[in-house]
Amino acid sequence: MPFELLKPQVETIISDSTKTTEERLLSICQLLETNINYYNWVGFYFANGDKKELHLGPYVGEPTDHTIIPFGKGICGQVAVSNENFVVPDVAAQDNYIACSITVKAEIVVPIFVNGKNIGQIDIDSNTPDPFTEKDERFLEFVCEKVAAII
Template structure:
């Protein structure tokens, strides 16, 4: 499935009346990981209450020890501070990178805004070097807008 084919599937998930928010988030992770070959780990991080840290939410992929990430640390922590998309074509070239797996070559993180506030993000790791394009960014921004509508 390409991005345009996935959009209605994302909308279907977010518009379902049954299931919890976490169930829907996990369904989105599963859908993306299954249909986009270079999305090898797909997960959500959310602001942890009033603390300056992110807490791991639903995800699909290898287990991670990074269940709490301080603001400013790693790619996710930097997005929590900058409020901007962060595309990393080569994680080995990043000084402030938290390695989750030796197989990860690239990462993309897109913030989720609710009422103008950055409350979380979608984080995607790829085992493929430099796979992410502007089309990935636009699609994941769409996904984050849909997610924001259920939070």
């Protein structure tokens, strides 16, 4: 499904105040994983207060042992430090990659900012080599902006 068709659905999920923040985040994960065929694992990680670590939030996909990620470790941990999107076309070529599954070929991580502070990120794994484009980045930045409004 084209990203432009998903944007109003993301906005509808975000604006549903009858659901908790966790429920809305899970709904976004489900929406993306269901409608974008190369999004095989979709989840959120959030900074844990003053600790230099990320905690796993709502996600869909294979279970992961990576429920806590130190800042700087793996792709997610690097984004927590750099405050920049990180697109990995081939995870096997990354020295600082934390393997979640042998089927994962690529990853994209986009930070979530609240009042200019990086408070978390959306993390997407793909079993397809090099699937992410600039359109994925722009769409996920949109998603993160909307999520920031309810965090």
